[in-house]
Amino acid sequence: MRYLWIYILVGCFLTGRGYGQNLIPNPSFEQYDSCISPLGAIRPDPGIITGWLSTNAATPDWFSEDCRSAPVNEYGYSYAQKGRCYIGMINSGGYRENIQARLHRPLTPGNRYYASYYVKRARRYYSICYGIDRIGISLSMNRVFNATTNFISSGPAEHTPANVFFTDTLNWVKVTHEFIASGPYEYFLLGVFMNDNNINSLTRNGVLNTIVGTYMYYDNVLLFDLDSAMEYTNTVINTCTDTTITGSGRNGNFTYQWFDGDTAQNKTLSGFGKYWVKSIDYDSGLVFMDTFSIVDNRVNITLNLRDVEICKGDSIQVSVEELPEIREILWSTGATGPAAWLKDESTYTVRATTQCDTFQQSFKLTYRPPVQQLYDLDTTFCWSNILLSLKLNQDLYRWYYNDKLYVQWVLDLTTEGEHSLKVTDTVCNTESSGKITIRTRVCEDCIRMPNAFSPNNDGMNDLLLPYFYCDIQQYELRVFNRFGELVFETAQPNAGWDGTYKGKPCELGVYFYHVKGKYGPGEHETISYTGDITLIR
Template sequence: MRSRAVWMVSWLVFCLPGIAMAQNLLQNGGFEEYRACPRQDNLLGEAVPWYNPNGATPDFYHQCFPTVQMELPPRSGQGLARLFLDVSWAEYLATPLKKPLVADDCYFFEMYVATPTPNKYLSGTIGAFLSEKPITSPEKGLLPADAQVIDNVLTTSIPMLRWERISGYVKAKGGEQYLTIGSFKKLPVFLGYFYLFIDDVSLLPIEMDLGKDTTLCGRNSTLLLDATTPGATEYRWHDGSTAPTFRVTKPGHYSVTVTTPCKVLRDTIRVDYALDFDLGRDTTLCAGQTLTLKTPPDVPPTFRWQDGSATPTYVVRQAGLYSLRVEQARCVATDSIQVRFVPPPRLNLGPDQNLCGAEIFTIRPDFAEGKFSWQDPFEAVIRTVGQSGFFQASVSNDCATVRDTVRISYEDCGCVLYTPDIFTPNADGQNDVFQPFGCGDITITSLSIFNRWGELVFQTAEPPFAWNGMYEGKPAPVGVYGWQIRYRLQQGTSVLAEQKRGALSLTR
């Protein structure tokens, strides 16, 4: 019997491109199927057609019977296998292939592994062996085989219990019908034993086929060409694109070159279109306009508009869905166009405004038949302004876009900074704070207050730029104080940095 121990959890990390499993030559590669639900260790044989090729005791676990031995969830599905490796003890997994390998053909092998003790993992030992006949042994040591796939990437610094991939390419000699997984180079030293979980094992032929030449019916038909190839490192289509798939939307020759470390694959397909016509994109017309639809040149004689008419042209005068159906041999193609009619948008921001001092103005746009937006990031429709500038807005719909601008100006009467000479912070609700203010083109940036000896008693660089008469948490003495205000003044397109000093009286 094997010794059991509580080990720290670890993951094996080895990243290669993702592989589709549709052509897997292995049955039950994900350990999902079972003959009888495994309710103890050493039951690999229940995961048909997997079997144990030597005298050791590999495990098969499934969530049909939860157990603490399954130290991590399966990578996919509900089942997984586990190997135990120790001095003179080598466990393996083996299974027959669905069909023999073809001589000189390339195949891509892949499996996912994880271990609870990465510090004991033996790099360059775990892999896969493909053989014409099954390899078996009554002993419990290493099997005498030269594996075609050996992991040389994973090290003892890998994380714990995280599924990652071990993979490689195999060029078949021909006739290989069995796969064996395990350690093929060496076994752990004394006290170096470790477990290895295994899931999602696959063996895929390296092949690619775009299919036969084909004809599509109607311009709206498309065809998705799929060149996905196991282990591909590069895809290169005729137009230089590099995705595994290509969407055909027009007639022509389409080709792809797929590069793998094993070989380079190439394929070409011709796609033709029958009844290749188009009425155009859905459109929106302004009220009063018309649209003339035409049958395409060289159209077969069998065609009908949506109302049953068969005229070469059709004049659209009202909103609706218009379609043309054309028949040729066994090909029937239909195209349609949705036509909408909308009135043109309207917008009026009102007359320009000349303001003075601290006056503000609220712009209330008058608009209809579209979506309103300001030229700047302002979001609300109604906006109140207090500075000079040009304020532009637009209204858009599918018919058109109209714009309007209103000019706000403070330049005719000058722009000044206003400060009170006296304030009474006595909490009577009247004149309790010293707060300067300016016209819309002035932006205050800081306020500083000094006592009669020049000591700073208050300072702020944040709105609302007001002093409540307190100093160090207590009411400031009655008397005369000095103030300094820094501000920015907008003049036309320029902005000036200014400052102003003055005195104020504090009384109570």
């Protein structure tokens, strides 16, 4: 079975006024101290209208229904676009009326911003009725003031397009600008920020005119950061399969911007990844950021278990790493958790279950081989050919020969006598010992006699000589004829019988010999052989 888990994280960025909200103080000019004459109400010094100042010696006007200066005023007839108040500014010839306000917080360099405001041309202005283009906004690091009433260029500015004239006297027209902040500007300026040479005017009869002169109403000023949301949510979908969900922007009067440029409110999201949508209210400056994370919860777990070896009778704790992705660990013994105690020789299995999968591994527990059992050994070798080779397992055990540590893999015994050997297992604390006794004896082939010889002086087998395979002492050789008569004897191993007796060649036939002697170190062992030999010529 596959599962899908959804988590929603909600957060807000808040300062005094909140991210994603209007950075303009008193945006509809509704906050004021008292009713005064509307003409020249906005001045360079802090005055009646909260948050707004003139940028030069010119003094823009302020109209309020509460103060009976609206809807009828000196320049025409108009209700506010929002609320009950609005302002009016003259731009005629070189004369400029612009206003400024300190933002709730400085702009963030590199972020995108959206600015909007509403304008309407006054019906009458000293019998000159023109509409102009190129109105706009400007930014400044500091408060702006020019003691004259002339044009002011304070910083970066955004203007409406050329030849797009604002002539409507009945309806409020929304003007918008989008820009990327090039610095941490703190002041926002509204009005006309070009000289007359770059501004066109239009009479009410639709005729272009080089005379710049108009009176415009302004209301409902908005500036907000498109890249900073006042609230965000992060919907996390943890799943074991590549899944598809529907992501949605906020309900309401919003414009939507998806990660891929889509502008629909709802969007189908497929595959693992992180997706986002911005819900932007361009009227109020509200920006909401919602992200949707489809997370692949599949993980690859390696249990890293190996075969283990213990001493019989002992027990051992075997464990796997307790990773956060593992939800359950079950051993074939029935134990649960990251560790289990084991003592019996067997094959075991451990199973780890994650959110999406189950991983299993088997391993063997075996007993350490018992220490090699040694026994007493009594063996006999031919005295001249003593060699007993013992192979010793140095991987598992420690060996002692005649009570001294022995580290070679082979022990060669070449001397007769008693030898002691001990083996110890330092892991399981066991040992075994034994004694090896090596004895020597006369080997039957220590002396060998030929069965015939031919004393004919041809250089081949002319003498009867024994073959010695050991060191002989007290040697004697005697040869008898078939009548029992001694025909040859010697005590010298290198002296042989030449087939004569008393200087005369003996007859062909069978003769008998007796050879004896002693061999070996220490107490010599006596050997004695008898046999027959054939004399031929």
